[in-house]
Amino acid sequence: MASPPLRVGFIVDAPGVSKYVAELLRWAQAQQFLAGSHLIIRDPASDDGTRPAGVSGRLAELAWALLMRLEQRRLRGSRHADHLCRHAVADLPLPRIGAGARAAPAGAACTQDQAVLQAVREAGLDLLVHCGSGSLPEGWLDAAVLGVVSLEHGDPRSHRGGPSGFWEVCERSPDTGFSVQQWTRDPQVRPILLRGSFATQAHYLLNQANVCESSLHYLKSVLSRIASTRVLQAQPGVPYCGRLATRPGLPQQLRYIGGLAASLLGSKLRSRLLGRQRRWGIAFQRRDWRDLVMASAHRVANPAGRFYADPFVVSRDGVDYCFVEDFDYRAQRGRISVLELGDTQARFLGSVLDEPFHMSFPFLFEHAGTLFMMPETSENRDIRIYRCVDFPLRWELHRVLMRDVSAVDTMMFRHDGKWWLLTNLAPQPHDDQGAELLIFHADDPFAPHWTPHPGNPIYIDPSRARNGGLLAADGQLHRVGQRQGFRQYGAGATIFRIDEITPSRYRETAVASLEPDFGPGLLGTHHLHSNGRVTVFDYKTEEAIR
Secondary structure: OOOOOOOEEEEEEOOEEEHHHHHHHHHHHHOHHHOOOEEEEEEOOOOOOOOOOHHHHHHHHHHHHHHHHHHHHHHOOOOOOOOOOEEEHHHOOOOEEOOOOEOOOOOOOOHHHHHHHHHHHHHOOOEEEEOOOOOOOHHHHHOOOOOEEEEEEOOOOOOEEOOOOHHHHHOOOOEEEEEEEEOOOOOOOOOEEEEEEEEOOOOHHHHHHHHHHHHHHHHHHHHHHHHHHOOOOOEOOOOOOOOEEOOOOHHHHHHHHHHHHHHHHHHHHHHHHOOEEEEEEEEEEOOOHHHOOHHHOEEEOOOOOEEEEEEEEEEEOOEEEEEEEEEEOOOOEEEEEEEEEOOOOEEEEEEEEOOOOOOEEEEEEEEOOEEEEEEEEHHHOEEEEEEEEEOOOEEEEEEEEEEOOOEEEEEEEEEOOEEEEEEEEOOOOOOOOOOEEEEEEEOOOOOOOOEEOOOOOOEEOOOOOOEEEEEEEOOEEEEEEEEEEOOEEEEEEEEEEEEEEOOOOEEEEEEEEEOOOOOOOOOEOOOEEEOOOOEEEEEEEEEEOO
16 A cells, blocks of 8 residues: 655745755655645744954955855856756745744744744644754744754765855865754754765855755655655764864955965966876786785876776786777777787787767676676766677677666676676766766676665765776675765775675675875876786876877
């Protein structure tokens, strides 16, 4: 028997809401499992009239207003140009409860707010979602059966307070978090229902827009789950050792502006005046990956105007072959090529796959005595498998596993009678492809339908989610997880031992870290693979492109 709809009250501020709240409400109106939900309108608490004291405080206010204007100008012409637009409450869907009720000052009664609260209680709602500003009087916390939840922008383990998205850029944090929280009577203790993070963007409002847009998907997921289970399932808490952030003062604003200017000028200087760009390369060593010494590996020279990355190695008749992403700067597209690895040198054998879209990450697997390749084809919005028909140069399309998906760096293996697919999917077209790790399973590697793992997404975390290779050791598989830096793709990687993978559980343990410390001028490393005889990996430098 189907569960009755979840009756949700969305608490918003009068007279208007953000574009993201407006989108949430339109979505809620279209969901059958949220039938009977309401819009609860409260006026935000009035300004108490206080202003920053002293000359420095007033200068900070003026500087912030100027900074906001500059930030908004930087959003013009982008898909986030309407980030700060407000939508009138009168234009929002869902039946309304209350309007014009103002939150009470501390210690004072508020007749209007109490009237709205009473109407909320009489509506018999299951859950309240606080989409407005400020706190709620205590009586609101038990006005619905399951209480109150909210979507907060900022990782509760490292950044609490606002402005959302600013401090992560100012402090050059590699990621910017979000969380769906359950409200309690202690405002500093809120159980976390779901949390995750995305790569930090270049500047404040762009970063804020990105986390607002991307995190909304996960609030919808939490509401869907609550509608099904009628339970608020919280994650274990952790101590918070950071400061409670507030609007930055003048010194912090100047530091932020200085960091942006240095980054922008440095990038232009390197690319336009010096002709330097960041460029990947590969290296190999004739050892198992557990004995690898990256500093003494043999580097493979990049061809003029191209680079190699994402190496995978396989042996045939005592010879080791390395399949790579072969990126062409002029075409701005990658193809798949193969190299023959000698003792210290590599010989280019040719291109094996060259489609009219970008290809990379040529993951290899064998089945029934045949070699298959599953390269990244996210530009074509699919996950596809190619079959080798004449090793190593001739391959043909064998099967398209998934269509209309934005998936990168997909890997597959057989374990306990099932085939497992580990991939990085973007839930929405503009989302970070490397933030989510998802797992699927099937009985056959070419099955038309794959069962999603109930724990999906396993991670929402750009510091570990994106795949960077699959390794074997002593009968156990190890997943290489990429780590992104501040505005830097592929800053490093972590090797995770897969301890358990079943249709209901997944556990892995970090066993090693890969850092770009094995040579001068290295900026990143994000991929490692081995066949037991030889280990291959990639690295990033900055150099002039011939």
